[in-house]
Amino acid sequence: MKTATWLLAVSSLAIVGAGGYLAGVKGIGAREIEMLIGATVAEAETPKSTGTGAIIYYRHPEGLAEYSAKPKKTPDGREFVSVRESEDISFTASGIKTAETSNQPKTSVTGSAATERKVLYYRNPMGLPDTSKVSKKDSMGMDYIPVFEGDQADASTVKVSLGKLQRTGVRTATAEMASISRKIRVPGTVALDERLISVISMRTDAFIDDVANVTTGDRIGKGESLFSFYSKEIATAGAEFAAGKGDLRSGDAGSALRLKNLGVPDEVIRSIAEKRQVPTSIEYVSPRNGVVLERMATTGMMAKPGDPLFRIADTSHVWVIADVPEFDLASVQKGFPVAVTVRSLPARTFAGTVDLIYPEIQQETRTTKVRIELPNPDGLLMANMYANVQIEAGVQKPVVAVPNSAVIDTGDRQVVFIDKGDGKFEPKDVSLGMRGKEQTEITKGIAAGDQVVVAANFLLDAESNLNSALSGMVTDEVKP
Secondary structure (H helix, E strand, O other): OHHHHHHHHHHHHHHHHHHHHHHHHOOOOHHHHHHHHHHHHHHHOOOOOOOOOOEEEEEOOOOOOOEEOOOOEOOOOOEOEEEEHHHOOEEEOOEEEOHHHHOOOOOOOOOOOOOOOOEEEEEOOOOOOOEEOOOOEOOOOOEOEEEEOOOOOOOOOEEOOHHHHHHHOOEEEEOEEEEEEEEEEEEEEEEEOHHHEEEEEOOOOEEEEEEOOOOOOOEEOOOOEEEEEEOHHHHHHHHHHHOOOOOOOOOOOHHHHHHHHOOOOHHHHHHHHHHOOOOOOEEEEOOOOEEEEEEOOOOOOEEOOOOEEEEEEOOOEEEEEEEEEHHHHHHOOOOOEEEEEEOOEEEEEEEEEEEEEEEEEOOOOOEEEEEEEEEOOOOOOOOOOEEEEEEEEEEEEEEEEEEHHHOEEOOOOEEEEEEEEOOEEEEEEOEEEEEOOOEEEEEEOOOOOOEEEEEOHHHHHHHHHHHHHHHHHHOOOOOO
């Protein structure tokens, strides 16, 4: 108080001096000087308006970030300054209201554009599990955040200011109907088509008279000679057929049918019917074009029924057996196009399709074998070649799809944040389908046209989890 009086006196003297100077120079009279001094003194002595309402907390007298819920003194003995309700910042539905605005006359409820919402409690701005019934500041001077009535309807919903949205880089995209596609690259091995492999054997006891000049690995054409043989049972049946007991030309094919059942080629049967003579040695020819895989026949051997004499494989079509990981198995379906390359022919790409997905998972590798059919007219692909397989997997029909970055996969659940507008974001549990290179299929949870968050959604997820945790902790602790 003494300091204020002293300052007032000094100010008055300064004004008086200035008034004398003005009176001498400008001709201002004593009346004007008295009016100037009176206005200055009145302004200096105007008492500062005091706050109204209950004391909500106490602040440091020098404005430092120190607060107390009870009366307190500084280390040098000064009292903390009390802060009343009208002097603190309060939050309303229409914005922030300070002490100055709180002294303005209140409008009626019916005439107000926005009604005030009831504050349930205040929570720590740093996310700590600390709440308060009254507004206060934390140890760093940050205001506690008010939680209004109605904000707890969905505690997981996140509300972010426009400025914070720009700083955190939150971006959204529209969920749309699209076809999901991606490439699955897996290793594979070339294999022979099992349906195009022939085993040459006799159906009766036979002696091999001569073997053609073909060995394992040779290519052989359909109708080319493999070996010649003699069979007593075939000779007897042929003699009966040649004697006229069976006439192929008259339609009575009883004897001819017996020769067929013994494995005699059709050409030999027609020759017997025409010449009426059974050849001493019958020639056996190749039933298909292909490569000789095995040659077990030797000249002079006695062949028992069922003994394999040759194995011949047609290589005009081959298989590629690919090993697809278990987690990619749902993306592969029969009929999908496939591109295959081999190391020995890096400039060639062979096109085929998925023919079969084997119903078994390899326990050691957790992969499933997928069979791919490839045409091989030039015979460039050989058995046991190593192949690089690229399967064009995906969903052909349009489905609800979002960018891959929009999905937060925690292992236990998959979440997508929906932009509700006005800075509000709501987490949605979704069910995933096909995952493509850039988009993921959503089978349940959202619809086409929803705005989903594709960037900084992990920050929103952390805020959502925090809100849910705080809501659970304060439900029974804080009462408005």
